[in-house]
Amino acid sequence: MQVPAPFDYARAANVDEAIGLLERLGPEARLIAGGHSLLPMMKLRLATPEHLIDINPLQDALAYIREEGGEVRIGALTRHRDLLASDLLASRFPIIRDAEQLIADPPVRNRGTIGGALCQADPSEDLSAVCAALGAVAVIRGRGDERVVDMTEFHQGPYETAVGEAEMLVEVRIPVREHHGSAYQKVKRRTGDWATAAAGVALWFEGSDVAAAGIALSAVNPTSVRSTRAEEALIGRPPSDEAFAEAARLAAEDCRPVSDQRGPAEYKRHLARELTHRALRRATERALGA
16 A cells, blocks of 8 residues: 655645745645645655645635736636636636646546646646646745746746745736637547647737737646747738648647657657647637637
């Protein structure tokens, strides 16, 4: 039987107490809400925190989806099931529902949170690519201060984020712009599995031309980062299969897949190209009603 190493347990009543516990207990303390990423790693002894701080009591303060000030704000403890069910998100950013329909299974979606997913920073994680494509920012709170970090800077490497010691992710903010379409495409080995490769695309139009673009890939890079060359290839051009094919080619060229149990690197690169192309077509259909 796989069991975690011994650890101490604390339960935070509010955000300030959670940050205070992180500050007092030091770098060997970890926050836990859903636990679907952390607990398996603890059972395999890939993670051995000495202290777990349960933040589920912060649900009332950090679980919400609302639109204000020209952006949609999502609390870090918002569960996957609520992201999937949100009509606001489906209307504003259909890419989120696309991705949530492909994440794990109902038991995981019932407990897992957006904050936990982003802070795990797994290179194959779905919401990291989604948030990067949408130009989201992360709100990180520490003792007495708060900072806002672009999602491309939030993920600093596999399983590494910009969240420092005695800090926690409290909110994700996504800017709202009109004439938007977005889509997420993913290939996985079986239902509920991590991606073999996935592509998230967001497009904003001015008239019939692409005014802005976000393209981010998952499972084919050390981090789920945006493909700026592919984005720039689309801006100022009308949508077409030729333009999409060029952007998809650039996105695939820029990714760095590795061969593993999910497939060889070249197969993943092929998927990155094809999935980006498909997502671009779908995002355009949603934006322009084609």
